[in-house]
Amino acid sequence: SETETIPEMNKLMEWLPENVPQEESNSIVHGDYRLDNTVLHPTEPKVVAVLDWELSTLGHPLGDFTYSLMQWVMPGQGTGGGTGSIKTADLKSLGIPTLEEYIQMYCERTNRSGIENLDFYFSYNFFRLAGILQGIAGRVRDGTASSEHAKQMAANVRPLAEEAWVYARRAGAK
Template structure:
């Protein structure tokens, strides 16, 4: 394993003692589990997962099985962030369809139980891989994992959201426009310094949205470390972290994921963009990956991706700035969150360059 791969895998994998800032009344939770989770039997041991910056996530271990609890963090929160109730709703809709998500049990909106809203789902045993370059794998294995990943993504965008019972989960149409508005608001609420490129993008992006938008379920943050792979097979057995999911433009969702092919790593993990010969290495080229997605969805091609790259980098800059704001307000749940501050101008510059490719005046 590479040093980078080892450090990322080690830094984010597994569990730790519950952080002091996220401690809660475990007896209350035990009582709630007894009343609301089918088949639950104690005793119960609580650990906190190391990975994940937004919603603190806990492993609940009992003699017979393990569960996962995701809760809103305590403290001052941005209005639309940490929507664990929305996460629960989409998992609850997808699970009966056979889409790979953990089995959901119940949502608790009563803040008296652990202090904030939370939900509980099955703990799925498998592999979470933190380095997208897959340093531990052979070329054929890498390709198989990437094929499973893109097919699972296309399958999500192929789900009939009305039949899945997700009417009202998001507004139909104008997704990109609404997202630009939302993330502009989050960015300005969390702003700690002026970034000229962000201000220019805030003006240009909403005026230049590509036509022909369709509506599907979108994940919002689909990437390798937000899924659990089968322990031995190249198969996605659970997609995680649905906090940003809604109804929206599948191409915005897919092109966000595609940015892995053009963006450098920001945290010491390997980056696809640094691999000189993807074909020999086993990871599909961006063009191949787009083709796999289009085939699975029955699309002839994707429109020009530069606009979408600009939009997605802008959105990611706003998300990172939101984390910086949470550090400032004392509510961030990951020790690495302060490193986000350096990412914001880099993402703003990347978005600005892509917007110029898409026709924005310099």
Template sequence: MTEASRQETFSGTKEVAEALRFDTSRLEEYLAKHIPDFQGPLTVEQFKGGQSNPTYKLTTPGRAYVLRRKPPGKLLASAHAVDREYRAMAALYPQGYPVPKPYLYCEDESVTGTAFFVMGFGDGRILWEADMPTLSGPVERAQVFDAMNATLAQLHTYDPEKIGLGTFGRPENYVARQTDRWTKQYRLSETEKIDDMERLIEWLPKHLPPEPKAGVVHGDYRIDNMILDPEKPKVIAVLDWELSTIGDPLADFTYHMMQWSMPRGDGGPGSGSLLGLDLAKLGIPTKDEYIEAYSDRTGLDPRPYFDVYTAYNFFRLAGILQGIMGRVRDGTATSAHAAARGKMVRPLAAAGWDYAKRAGAK
């Protein structure tokens, strides 16, 4: 898949894939009992995007909703945490943070076959390419980047205790625990030996950055996980809270900054890269400018340990994508483009080791 085709490939909906279908009438009956003013008939389509947890558009004569559920089949422990997604949005929505309205969470697997939640449908724009070629020009592009920066900074200023997320995760040793988690997940999904992953697994636990005060972290904050206002450069909804927890906000921010150094490849959504582009001509801030804006808003500065954080984030993303390759191996992948994303594991590991060497690794 080329960069130019990503927007078209992943935008909109399609007929629900055979392996991901469920009894629509059973769901309609359940929603009519649990969502005020819900009235059918109900039509169900599958979003083309949504790599980890299958995501569906629910349309009724009066309103549209979105359903997100665990995929069927054999799953890694703690993966596909739709319950965490719902809990994060349910805490953030009353604060005025841009998330979809959470309607309900259902553990009853008899309804759709797996646990799911229902949220409001955000009618806006999802951009799938880091350089945002569909925007009007450099001024709008700069405004969207600033809106992304401000929205993540806003998240990192919340006190988890004060918004009901005090028990959402362990605040200490976030990067250490994430490194351990994704090492284990990588081993469970491993399909080939990758030397750079082995080097990172050995090096990272011994070179962790000091921790700032813990906050709410999104875990996968990137352009295609948010909805923009149809006309304004404004974020109206941040999506995909599966990896959210309490942890290191600088780890979260530097993950978001990977797009400036992301290897180019055939990886589907999330693999968009700004590498090698004329940022000034496009209206896109440099890394230093983007960091400065975030630091001004939060008082946090990743620059002293930026290379370590970036090595960690490339390792973590490689582990996440290796999990997708594991699902391809096991026959439980939910996206037709899963195998293409999995091919990014090796270049991501190489990029991670390059940053580790910048941080002093031998």
């Protein structure tokens, strides 16, 4: 689906597989776990259903969890396709925990002391989103995109790839 050469994507395709954290854990993973794929209880702060399971598989649970963190670190306001952001929102007034608080709650519930390699996971998830949106860009190019927002979403490929490389460098990429 490549519609343009994005140097960061090429660097990430080389760096990411060589730097996957060696953590032994396996579970059912959703594959697209984010707030807009959940149904929230109308009066209590809890998820009552998780939708959109077609990408589910077996894998490391941090893949799903760190993907759900993307809305805290996503630049700008996004145009859909998983690119929505709460980065500049007044989280306290909305009753949304900070990124750090959310991670702490997850760690408490899963008996983890913390999440090592968070920058790797953010790099991977930005890369993953860029790849998904590159597929949409390919459908726009081919005239087969079904979403009216496809062209807008496709415009996010390069910025997401660049952000992925920022996190990769923070995780040790050269």
